[in-house]
Amino acid sequence: MINIYQVAYKNLLRKKTRSMLTVLGIALSAWVLVSLFGFNNGYEQSLNHDIDNLGYQLLVTAKGCPYEAATLMLKGGTGLRYLKEELITEINKNQEVEKITPMLMQVVLDPNKGESGGLTAYLGIDAATYPGMKTFLKFQAGNWFTPSASNEVVMGYEAAELEQREVGDIYLIPEKNLELKVVGVLKRTGTQDDGTIFVPIKTLQQVFGKTGQVTGLGIKVSKNADLVRFEDKMYNLPDVQVVSMVQVKQTILNLVGTAKVMVLSIAIIAIVIALLGVINTVLMSVFERYQEIGILKSIGAMPLDIFKMVWTETLILCAIGSLVGIGLAMILAQISDLLIRRIIPYAPAGMLVQVDFSLILFTLLVMIAIGLLGGIYPAWRAASIRPLEAIRSEGE
Amino acid sequence: MKKILLLFFGLTLLFQTTTLGAVGCDLNDPDRDVKRFFPQMTNYRTEYLSIKTLGGENLYLLIQQRYGDKFKGLYETIDVPYTVYTVLKGKEIIGYIHGVNQKGKYGGLQVFLVFDPRGTIIRQYFQKMTASYAGKFRSDSFSSQFIGLKLADFIKYDVVTGKFPPKVKNPVPEGEDDFKAALRGAKKNLILMDIFVFNRQGREK
Numbered sequence: 072m073i074n075i076y077q078v079a080y081k082n083l084l085r086k087k088t089r090s091m092l093t094v095l096g097i098a099l100s101a102w103v104l105v106s107l108f109g110f111n112n113g114y115e116q117s118l119n120h121d122i123d124n125l126g127y128q129l130l131v132t133a134k135g136c137p138y139e140a141a142t143l144m145l146k147g148g149t150g151l152r153y154l155k156e157e158l159i160t161e162i163n164k165n166q167e168v169e170k171i172t173p174m175l176m177q178v179v180l181d182p183n184k185g186e187s188g189g190l191t192a193y194l195g196i197d198a199a200t201y202p203g204m205k206t207f208l209k210f211q212a213g214n215w216f217t218p219s220a221s222n223e224v225v226m227g228y229e230a231a232e233l234e235q236r237e238v239g240d241i242y243l244i245p246e247k248n249l250e251l252k253v254v255g256v257l258k259r260t261g262t263q264d265d266g267t268i269f270v271p272i273k274t275l276q277q278v279f280g281k282t283g284q285v286t287g288l289g290i291k292v293s294k295n296a297d298l299v300r301f302e303d304k305m306y307n308l309p310d311v312q313v314v315s316m317v318q319v320k321q322t323i324l325n326l327v328g329t330a331k332v333m334v335l336s337i338a339i340i341a342i343v344i345a346l347l348g349v350i351n352t353v354l355m356s357v358f359e360r361y362q363e364i365g366i367l368k369s370i371g372a373m374p375l376d377i378f379k380m381v382w383t384e385t386l387i388l389c390a391i392g393s394l395v396g397i398g399l400a401m402i403l404a405q406i407s408d409l410l411i412r413r414i415i416p417y418a419p420a421g422m423l424v425q426v427d428f429s430l431i432l433f434t435l436l437v438m439i440a441i442g443l444l445g446g447i448y449p450a451w452r453a454a455s456i457r458p459l460e461a462i463r464s465e466g467e
Numbered sequence: 468m469k470k471i472l473l474l475f476f477g478l479t480l481l482f483q484t485t486t487l488g489a490v491g492c493d494l495n496d497p498d499r500d501v502k503r504f505f506p507q508m509t510n511y512r513t514e515y516l517s518i519k520t521l522g523g524e525n526l527y528l529l530i531q532q533r534y535g536d537k538f539k540g541l542y543e544t545i546d547v548p549y550t551v552y553t554v555l556k557g558k559e560i561i562g563y564i565h566g567v568n569q570k571g572k573y574g575g576l577q578v579f580l581v582f583d584p585r586g587t588i589i590r591q592y593f594q595k596m597t598a599s600y601a602g603k604f605r606s607d608s609f610s611s612q613f614i615g616l617k618l619a620d621f622i623k624y625d626v627v628t629g630k631f632p633p634k635v636k637n638p639v640p641e642g643e644d645d646f647k648a649a650l651r652g653a654k655k656n657l658i659l660m661d662i663f664v665f666n667r668q669g670r671e672k
Contacts, residue, residue, distance in 0.1 A: 183601035185495045185594060186503075234597065235570035243573035248599050250573070 075376065079383035082356065093352040094392040097438060100345035101396025103338045105434050106407045106424055109400065111331070113425035114418075118323060121262065121419040122316045126204035127172070127289035128298065130314040131162070131305060151176065153284035154311070162288065165304060167296035172200040173285040175275050181245040191245065193268050195275030195285075204291055208264060213238035213255030216271055224251040225269040231256040242268075247278050261420040345392070346445045353385050353449040364453055365461020374454035381450035382443065389442025393435050401426050491515070491548040492566035492577050495594060504581045504590055505554045505562055512553040516663050519546045526662070533658050536626045539570070551663055560584050565660050566594060569652030572644040573597045578652030580613070586665040588613045591653065598645055603638040612636065618657040618665075626651045 083090045133152035159171055175195035182188040199218040202208070211231075216223035224242050226234065231253070236242055240253045251270065259265055276282045292298055298317060305313045357364070364377055400407070404424045412418040494500040501511045518527050527545045531537050538544070552564040566579035574597025581590035591613035593605050603609065612635040623631040629647045637646040662668060 181597070183593070183596045183598075183605060186500070189495075189595075233568075233575055235568055235575035240570075241573055243597050243599070245597060 075380050076383055079380050080387060082360070082380075083384055083387060086356065089352055089355070090388065093348050093388050094395060096345045096348040097389055097392025097442070098396035098399060100338070100341040101393045101434055101438050102399045102403075103334075103341045104437065105397055105400035105426055105430060106404070107331075107334050107338050108430050108433070109404065109424040109426045110334070110407070110411060112427070112430065113421070113423045114327060115324070116425060117419040117421035117423060118320060120421055122320050126206075127170075127291045128316050129290040129292065129302065129305065130316075131158075131288040131290060131308075132286060132312050132314070134310050134312045151178075151286055153281065153286060154288065156283045156285055158285075158308070158311075159288060161308070162290065162305070165301065167292050167298075167301040167304075168290055169293040169296075170200060170204055170291040172204055172289045173197055173272060174201075174287040174289060175272050175279075175281060175284065176286045177275055177279045177281070179244060179246040183245065191268070193244065193270050193275055195272035196269050197272050201269075201289075204289060205264070208260065209258045211256045211258045213253070216254050220254070220271055221274050222249070222251050223254045223271065223274075225255040225257065226253060227257050227265040227267040227269075228259045229265040230268050244270075244278070249274075249278055342441060346441050349385055349388060349442050349445040350449060352388065353381060353446055354452065356384065357381060357449050357453045360453075361456065362461050362464060364456045365458045365464075368456065369458035369462060377456070378450045378454040381453045382446045385442050385446025385450070386439065389439050390435075392442075393438035396438070397426075397431050397434055400424075491550055492568050492579075492594075493550045494552065494564065494566070494579070497552065501552055501554055501564060504564060504592075505556075507556055508554045508561060509557055510555045512555065514551045514553065514663075515548045516551060517546055517548050521662070529668075530658055530662065533622075534626060534655060535624075543568075549659060549663065551660070553664075562589065563660065563664055565656055565663070567652050567656045567659065569648050569655065571597060571648045572642075576645070576648055576652055578649060578656055580653060580656045580660070582660065586617055586657075586660065588616045588657075590614065593649070596645070598642060600639040600642050600645075604642065604645065604649060606638065609635075609638045613653065618661050621650070621654040621657055624650060624654055626654055 131154070133154050135152055156173060159173060162168060163171055173196075176192060177195065178190050178192045180188050181191050184191070197218070198216050198220065202215050211228060213225070215225060226236055226242070231237070234242060236253045236256065238253055238256060242251045242253050243249070244251065251274075257264065272285070276284065292301055298315065302313055302315055305311060367377065368374075404422070404426060408423045411423050497511070497513065501508060518530065522529070524545070527538075547568075549565065549567070553560055554562045554564065562584060563582040564579060565582070566577050569576040569578050574595075576596050577594035579592040579594055580588050581592065583589050591610040593601070593610075596604055598604070616633055616635075620633040624633060625631055626647075629650075632650060635650065637643060639646070
């Protein structure tokens, strides 16, 4: 004997095109919803990963000093300002400091790069403290130089690729004519470390005549420390600018927040349209089956049975639509990723749209709940049909 | 401050977008450089070709056979994207430009060759060379020695021993390693262009 669910299913098959279009509408809404929440998860995770990969929470530089290679290159290698290395001892006195590492950025003009010369940046680091902060850096070959090493160099993957260097090769710092031995080539990280050439800080200080000077201090703060208070303390140091990675993260999240609100608005509109589509489809179907429902009731179907039947139709439409939408979102996650990257001001490395099981379940439940809500009115209308009126209307 | 941060992260993103796949060898400023080599040009076409997609492992082996040595290092891989610039004057092809990366003694060399439509070198250019004597290798007196040479002039050149070199003289006696690297890069460039454009032997696509 045929049950109520089979009847509902067969009813939907009677108007295949209409049912398919409704499913498509729901699917698109589900797709937008999954992608939006997937982006919410993925973006923050990727951003955290990027920030963590910097290895330190605070960067202390001299006021007005460009603190990253990229900015430095833009300024043509000029504008560097220096801090005294002794500042490390002073900052280390703070109990909030877990680790501190000095860095010295230097740039040379290589006249034999391109038509009119090109810039190459070097990052002087302390082999005793820097690797401990950047524990995620892994080696393709070789290792870090030893703390006492002088004429050695470690290259990021892309820097090594461009210079065609392998462990054991010689690398020359143009302009200074200093030969360094390549002792390590890093694996790809997807960050600017890939293009960095790491040199022992003492060597760089000596070669560039910057003994006792650094361009930045990376500070890792202990877990329970009050970062804001510590930051304020750092600002009390003379001629120092402090870049907090938490601030950086918050700034980016604020910027992206605007884009998120826009997408969320679109998602809400899409859901409302899908909801109206479901109501329309099921209500049309109820009106078309007016006499049929009347006959069902006259042969013994109770209002609750009719209500359940119509509601089940809504449930089936929403469930299929949601599953299709979730499938689409998973398949097209990479395309969504690319599109989002074009829209937002800063996109971190890693997958921006991350779809996990809890998100799938959440979307499925939301879409079904919305569908069931939308199905109440058509189901109530169907359940309220009076059998005699319905049968009598047959000839009209 | 926000602007600096945006700039920094924007540039970080720029770096990230270039991290995929093996590194190729492009002209730094194609619009300017192509015009410099072919002042009469009206347009140019850029194609990205790789041994992997053109003929796979078989082509890779064939190239190494013609080359007379195995491709070495972490970076001379089968998936390196090579950029071929086809230079046009109206609809007529007036030449090609192609560069390869080559390991030098102190750093990477970028060996560009400029060809006429029949595959004869009309210009040699090191886009990048790291060495204290690099200026001598980048001079006109050195690069002009390549003018008029073809693949046939390099085919006997042994890239391993340096025997049977083409008629090109080393401008810096202490730079023998880089001189050999320059010839090695030029031979690699000529073989690849023979496969990519002039002869298309071994190509499946």
